[in-house]
Amino acid sequence: MIKIKNxxxxxxxxxxxxxxxxxxxxxTGEVYSLIPDSDERDVNxxxxxxxxxxxxxxxxxxxxxSKILLKIASIIENKLDDLAKAESVDNGKPFWLAxxxxxxxxxxxxxxxxTGILHFASESHAMEDSALNYTLRTPIGVAGCISPWNLxxxxxxxxxxxxxxxxxxxxxxxxxxxxxxxxLLSEICIEAGxxxxxxxxxxxYGHKVGAAITSHPDIPVISFTGGTxxxxxxxxxxxxxxxxxxxxxxxxxxxxxxxxCDLDKAVxxxxxxxxxxxxxxxxxxxxxxxxxSIYEEFKKRFLKETEKMIVGDPSKEFTKIGAIVSKPHYxxxxxxxxxxxxxxGKILSGGNSVQLEGEFKNGWxxxxxxxxxxxxxCRTNQEEIFGPVVTLMPFKTEEExxxxxxxxxxxxxxxxxxxxxxxxxxxxxxxxxxxxxxNCWLLRDLRTPFGGMKQSGVGREGGFEALRFFTEEKNxxxxx
Numbered sequence: 001m002i003k004i005k006n007x008x009x010x011x012x013x014x015x016x017x018x019x020x021x022x023x024x025x026x027x028t029g030e031v032y033s034l035i036p037d038s039d040e041r042d043v044n045x046x047x048x049x050x051x052x053x054x055x056x057x058x059x060x061x062x063x064x065x066s067k068i069l070l071k072i073a074s075i076i077e078n079k080l081d082d083l084a085k086a087e088s089v090d091n092g093k094p095f096w097l098a099x100x101x102x103x104x105x106x107x108x109x110x111x112x113x114x115t116g117i118l119h120f121a122s123e124s125h126a127m128e129d130s131a132l133n134y135t136l137r138t139p140i141g142v143a144g145c146i147s148p149w150n151l152x153x154x155x156x157x158x159x160x161x162x163x164x165x166x167x168x169x170x171x172x173x174x175x176x177x178x179x180x181x182x183x184l185l186s187e188i189c190i191e192a193g194x195x196x197x198x199x200x201x202x203x204x205y206g207h208k209v210g211a212a213i214t215s216h217p218d219i220p221v222i223s224f225t226g227g228t229x230x231x232x233x234x235x236x237x238x239x240x241x242x243x244x245x246x247x248x249x250x251x252x253x254x255x256x257x258x259x260x261c262d263l264d265k266a267v268x269x270x271x272x273x274x275x276x277x278x279x280x281x282x283x284x285x286x287x288x289x290x291x292x293s294i295y296e297e298f299k300k301r302f303l304k305e306t307e308k309m310i311v312g313d314p315s316k317e318f319t320k321i322g323a324i325v326s327k328p329h330y331x332x333x334x335x336x337x338x339x340x341x342x343x344x345g346k347i348l349s350g351g352n353s354v355q356l357e358g359e360f361k362n363g364w365x366x367x368x369x370x371x372x373x374x375x376x377x378c379r380t381n382q383e384e385i386f387g388p389v390v391t392l393m394p395f396k397t398e399e400e401x402x403x404x405x406x407x408x409x410x411x412x413x414x415x416x417x418x419x420x421x422x423x424x425x426x427x428x429x430x431x432x433x434x435x436x437x438x439n440c441w442l443l444r445d446l447r448t449p450f451g452g453m454k455q456s457g458v459g460r461e462g463g464f465e466a467l468r469f470f471t472e473e474k475n476x477x478x479x480x
Contacts (some may be wrong), residue, residue, distance in 0.1 A: 051141075057198050058167040071192040077107045089314075092278065134478075152182065153185065164198065169198050253413045271309070279389060283435070283442060295394040416431070434449075
């Protein structure tokens with residue numbers, strides 16, 4: 001059985017507690033590795049190493065930092081199959097999905113910021129003939145990066161890459177539910193020659209390791225992706241300490257389908273946006289609003305496509321929906337399906353757990369579930385389920401559906417299907433979401449800002465927004 005270790009000061013070491021946490025394979029429901037049960041003491045050692053490394057890394061030329069990050073990117077690419085298999089086993093997602101999306105994106109994150117830092121520039125402002133202002137952007141110090149379990153290496157690297165590229169050192173915590181690829185990244189960093197202490201990865205529970213990172217006085221900047229309640233807790237701790245905060249939180253995203261859409265494209269994209277990664281993506285479109293004149297036709301086609309979503313062994317190419325990441329989350333999703341029934345919802349498809357055979361008989365699987373006959377403001381349509389569960393609702397007017405779409409406390413992403421360009425611009429501008437996809441989903445340009453409105457978060461990640469976040473601005477005014 002693999003025993004994962006912390007990566008501190010360039011070395012793989014055991015937690016000071018000598019205690020470990022069971023790590024489950026969701027596909028089988030069995031423990032397959034052990035995770036360090038780290039605590040504040042391990043974080044303190046990691047911060048000490050990061051502070052020491054910051055003195056050198058922060059003044060290392062951008063070209064040198066770029067070379068190391070590019071080397072890490074190349075090693076990730078060379079280990080594509082191994083990393084994808086590890087991600088699939090750890091998370092429960094289909095192997096083909098991890099190979100196509102998760103691991104390539106992790107490599108892309110390193111490559112993007114390794115090259116982006118070479119083109120990162122600041123502003124200057126001339127005051128006619130009296131003075132010149134220019135802005136310096138310098139690394140802040142030790143960055144605390146805390147990432148979630150749904151896209152483990154993908155989102156972990158999206159945080160640490162811009163922080164490292166900008167000259168910060170990092171103390172990072174991956175989710176204790178899916179730690180394996182972060183551990184493998186530790187080995188890759190050693191192979192690539194990343195200087196000691198530049199990146200430190202401390203495994204363990206959020207209430208121990210995450211809390212220690214958040215409250216540490218020598219970590220001035222925190223980047224967190226995860227649940228809104230945890231984000232609130234981090235903000236309560238970090239705000240009085242005047243830490244710089246980026247919080248990418250939950251979503252309950254609307255998918256609006258107008259009658260003038262390309263129906264075939266809308267149906268197929270909506271199914272993908274509903275159930276990819278078992279619906280465990282904060283960007284999934286879980287509330288589907290369909291214009292009344294095409295509602296029945298959309299529903300018929302959507303259900304037909306949903307039937308093709310095979311639940312099964314994540315290692316198989318034909319599997320579309322793998323295992324739910326953990327038993328507690330599996331139970332939570334099933335409880336929301338029961339809630340939907342209590343609220344008057346009609347199950348059109350799915351609604352049940354799935355028991356596979358053989359070694360997978362104890363795994364955590366749920367059918368893709370489609371529900372209708374619910375009000376827009378019921379709990380099922382207001383609270384984040386984060387699983388393979390979507391609702392269908394008809395609407396009559398543009399004003400009506402905008403009210404439905406904007407009714408939740410979240411504002412992360414939205415989907416919009418129409419062939420009317422004027423309508424697309426008009427509706428997109430009125431949707432209260434940080435990201436709006438028109439006639440597509442999950443089409444990401446790494447140069448663009450990413451983040452949500454309302455309780456979906458604070459700040460923006462991605463592109464040069466991330467490099468700006470991980471640097472401190474200083475204006476210098478020189479009088480002529």
